[in-house]
Amino acid sequence: MGSAQIASGIRWVGVNDRETDLFEGMWPLPRGVSYNAYLVMGKKTALVDAVKTPFVDELLSHVAQWADPRELDFLIANHLEPDHAGGLAAVHRVAPRAELLVAPRGRSILKELHGIEQRVREVQNGEMLDLGGKKLSFHHIPFVHWPETMATYESSERVLFSGDAFGGFGVPDGAFGDDQVEVAEYEDEILRYFSNIVGMHARPVLKAIDALSELDVDQIAPAHGLIWRRSPQRIIDMYARWARMEGEPAVTVVYGSMYGSTRMAVEAAAKGVAEEGVPVRVVDASRTHVSYVIREVWKRRGVLIACPTYDSGVFPPVDHALALLERKRLRNRVAGVLGSYGWQGGAVSKLTQRVQGLNWELVGTYGFPGHPTEQDMQEASRLGAEVARAVVAGQL
Numbered sequence: 105m106g107s108a109q110i111a112s113g114i115r116w117v118g119v120n121d122r123e124t125d126l127f128e129g130m131w132p133l134p135r136g137v138s139y140n141a142y143l144v145m146g147k148k149t150a151l152v153d154a155v156k157t158p159f160v161d162e163l164l165s166h167v168a169q170w171a172d173p174r175e176l177d178f179l180i181a182n183h184l185e186p187d188h189a190g191g192l193a194a195v196h197r198v199a200p201r202a203e204l205l206v207a208p209r210g211r212s213i214l215k216e217l218h219g220i221e222q223r224v225r226e227v228q229n230g231e232m233l234d235l236g237g238k239k240l241s242f243h244h245i246p247f248v249h250w251p252e253t254m255a256t257y258e259s260s261e262r263v264l265f266s267g268d269a270f271g272g273f274g275v276p277d278g279a280f281g282d283d284q285v286e287v288a289e290y291e292d293e294i295l296r297y298f299s300n301i302v303g304m305h306a307r308p309v310l311k312a313i314d315a316l317s318e319l320d321v322d323q324i325a326p327a328h329g330l331i332w333r334r335s336p337q338r339i340i341d342m343y344a345r346w347a348r349m350e351g352e353p354a355v356t357v358v359y360g361s362m363y364g365s366t367r368m369a370v371e372a373a374a375k376g377v378a379e380e381g382v383p384v385r386v387v388d389a390s391r392t393h394v395s396y397v398i399r400e401v402w403k404r405r406g407v408l409i410a411c412p413t414y415d416s417g418v419f420p421p422v423d424h425a426l427a428l429l430e431r432k433r434l435r436n437r438v439a440g441v442l443g444s445y446g447w448q449g450g451a452v453s454k455l456t457q458r459v460q461g462l463n464w465e466l467v468g469t470y471g472f473p474g475h476p477t478e479q480d481m482q483e484a485s486r487l488g489a490e491v492a493r494a495v496v497a498g499q500l
């Protein structure tokens with residue numbers, strides 16, 4: 105959509121990427137991702153963040169609509185992951201007098217990952233930079249998403265350039281602001297970004313929200329996705345809720361099934377949840393990319409994990425989903441475990457250990473051999489109802 109003015113003297117000059125299939129080489133991007141870069145123009149001009157390497161020419165063409173890229177005074181790198189910073193070295197070469205500003209922990213990453221050593225200056229937490237008519241300050245928010253991450257605040261227009269914080273997957277179609285779109289249509293992709301990319305850094309996210317709350321903000325301009333100018337508080341509240349891992353009063357059933365036994369029991373368990381008046385979502389881990397499984401479990405407080413025994417253990421697609429949930433350190437869930445087996449069990453006891461390892465509250469377990477009998481179906485339904493009641497009890 106070319107570049108766009110978001111406030112007096114502040115322009116979005118980023119790129120909408122609808123071509124990359126996998127973010128970080130593993131997370132699907134069915135609705136794309138934007139790399140938001142911003143030009144801040146006082147007497148001096150600063151470029152805040154950049155774009156992924158293949159899109160650097162497009163970034164420079166957007167900059168050129170407002171300023172000669174060769175005359176940029178400052179490059180500000182809030183974060184050095186190559187999705188933003190891949191194009192930084194090229195911009196640094198194009199702008200021979202520009203000084204590149206990073207948090208102190210960014211210096212070695214700049215050198216090792218981007219080969220940049222010259223014209224680099226470390227900025228301290230709270231340090232100010234007067235561009236003449238535009239005033240910037242720098243706020244370290246480590247581990248949202250890497251150790252060097254910071255946010256940059258422009259005080260005359262009260263715009264917070266927040267880096268990965270408050271970002272999301274999904275290109276804002278034909279728009280850039282939350283005032284121009286139906287935000288609800290973007291929330292699932294924002295949560296998938298949060299839960300998969302920054303979710304394991306939930307504590308740093310809460311610390312960052314606390315630290316940045318001192319600033320008087322009219323617009324939150326993150327590195328990905330919508331710019332929040334109608335309601336910056338909306339994305340702050342969403343991030344805070346997800347980082348606290350509260351979960352909606354509902355249940356996610358994550359299952360795998362080889363020949364239908366577990367699937368049949370899952371249907372009974374889901375019905376048991378629904379009969380308690382609690383919303384339920386069933387996710388087939390074999391047919392759903394794990395990034396969506398993580399998102400769905402992050403969304404709801406109740407979890408029911410179900411699978412057959414495979415190689416004496418947990419069915420691999422469910423095993424993989426649990427491994428990533430462990431890595432993301434999702435807490436504060438109430439869970440049930442359901443499993444089937446052929447000649448000997450294994451999945452239920454191992455799933456139980458995994459749930460305990462996650463520090464989730466284990467409500468109950470049930471395992472059965474072969475195809476489920478009528479009694480097995482009743483037990484699965486009872487287990488679903490127990491998880492549902494525990495979810496509701498947790499809200500009281």
Ligand code: FEO
Pocket residue numbers: 183185187188249250268327328
């Ligand atoms: Fe958008 Fe952690 O990079």
